[in-house]
Amino acid sequence: MLSERRLQVLRAIVQDYVGTEEPVGSKALTERHNLGVSPATVRNDMAALEDEGFIAQPHTSAGRIPTDKGYRLFVDKLAGVKPMTAPERRAIQNFLEGAVDLDDVVARTVRLLAQLTRQVAVVQYPSLTRSTVRHVELLSLAPARVMLVLITDTGRVEQRMVDCPAPFGEASLADLRARLNSRVAGRRFADVPRLVEDLPEAFEAEDRGTVSMVLSTLLETLVEENEERLMIGGTANLTRFGHDFPVMIRPVLEALEEQVVLLKLLGEAKDPGMTVRIGHENAHEGLNSTSVVSVGYGSGGEAVAKLGVVGPTRMDYPGTMGAVRAVARYVGQILAES
Amino acid sequence: MLSERRLQVLRAIVQDYVGTEEPVGSKALTERHNLGVSPATVRNDMAALEDEGFIAQPHTSAGRIPTDKGYRLFVDKLAGVKPMTAPERRAIQNFLEGAVDLDDVVARTVRLLAQLTRQVAVVQYPSLTRSTVRHVELLSLAPARVMLVLITDTGRVEQRMVDCPAPFGEASLADLRARLNSRVAGRRFADVPRLVEDLPEAFEAEDRGTVSMVLSTLLETLVEENEERLMIGGTANLTRFGHDFPVMIRPVLEALEEQVVLLKLLGEAKDPGMTVRIGHENAHEGLNSTSVVSVGYGSGGEAVAKLGVVGPTRMDYPGTMGAVRAVARYVGQILAES
């Protein structure tokens, strides 16, 4: 195992490199952090750290820079989460409280997160799966065409068209609407399939086909996680990526345009708490030189969606993690209130 | 006025510069385009063009590059719109026809436009103002809380909460829903205010307040152009901007994040046909080194929204204009069909 001092050296290297963006040498290290030892000693430690794969040098006779593995150790063992200051927290809260609807909450969250972390922010819309149904509405647009509108407790609205196998009268529609709502209003999505299972049996044979179709459309809507939307912002911060940035930035921009990739990215983080994926830990290779810090957020105690930031592996992890955590917390509060 | 040959020289300069991204000199010009005159003559013409402000040289003894004014002349007088080839048109049509709903149409359009032009694509959602109402639905969520859902002929759905001044019975709600739809279904948004004007009078005094409030919420929704959404894509194409690109790209990314800026950008183009705004012609200074090609599109003959692309002033105008026009046309068709 690495000695305490070597860990300190690693921490110092990460901190300096994040600050200066330049490979850090032994002399500079001893000057900026009082480690109590000489540069030569630090050099030995560095050699050990390099053997272990925590740091690397771009070329001989340059300083060292942390590897993905080095950042990983830093995040896991050496750095805490830097909490936001009280004024910052108040500012976050004020800013988010100004939101008028769900879209606005998400938009403001993205903006805020991008500004706080000076990185690219990604916020997933509150997911359907954990939410509860507020109301289901059925509209007859044509004799054999019904529009299904689902309203969730988070204020999200989803609509779907249903082409009925047979004409469906207004009376039957009203009946179905009433029965449906009495069963599912206020219930969790997960419980809905069970609750509506036997519903077609209550209708005349001629209407059952349509009822089943409406129900299956509803269930589809409920489980259709693919359709989850998200919002990103702060892409201008990519320009702070580094000097070799033209070549780095392109795959990142491309990845960010693929909602699928981003959803996967957030989805992969299984930990209900905060997750940090560093460099090559990201499955998508366009993001191999970026780190992703993500966390779940939700209106109750439970997470209904995720949010996070994407930035260069050389990022201020404690600060970023602090900001992400704080924003998630306050968004959760806002959602719970509304 | 400039002689015919000088215009030819300008055209040749624009074409070469767009192709090579490098300042173009007199000798190269005569070699690549058979102008029928010697480099020396071209030099004289170039000097004249420079006096008039159509071209400029980055530094002495470099070739010339077109100025914004030069591009303007090129677009107005020297270049046509390059039509898409038949296979390209078929591909566009096929791609757009796969769309399943309005969101998907817009998403596909953005993708397509970005790919065709290899630039940043911006597509505004079909605007409410020109559309017609398909259906208005009212849901009672609580005794004094009504949800208003507006469905347009373009498939767009808008919902609003209405807090009623007094409890509003289901019967009254159904009555209002029926009266409202019989009056406005299938009508243009612009006509709606006139059509519902006297509606409160048909109700009991105790309900009038609520009815008025529902109606005014509806009218608000109709006119609320601010809320117009848009979608952008192809930002990865910004990396093709040029060599000095790190400094150019940042303000562009920033501008693209501001929906307001983009809406203004599209809105400014008053011409119902295609509009090209070159470099400093764009009001927003972050976009001073970009050109914007935009055009209206719509389901009927009339434009309901705009779409366009943003790219470096050094862009292939004829090709870009052709692609933008073709995409707008086919999106219009798709919207008309659905």
Place this chain on the structure above:
DNA sequence: GCCTGGCACTCTGCGTGTCCGAGTGCCAGA
């Protein structure tokens, strides 16, 4: 009057060579 070829001039970009400094590895000694 316009076009042309020629000439001198001016830049930029690139390749070479040199030098300096930061940083390293290693070793002997405390």
Place this chain on the structure above:
DNA sequence: TCTGGCACTCGGACACGCAGAGTGCCAGGC
């Protein structure tokens, strides 16, 4: 185990020179 010293390496900065591309201008020809 830490430290100071020493030789070594390499990249970045700078100067220089050269080639190439481009220009402006001028005198001569059609």
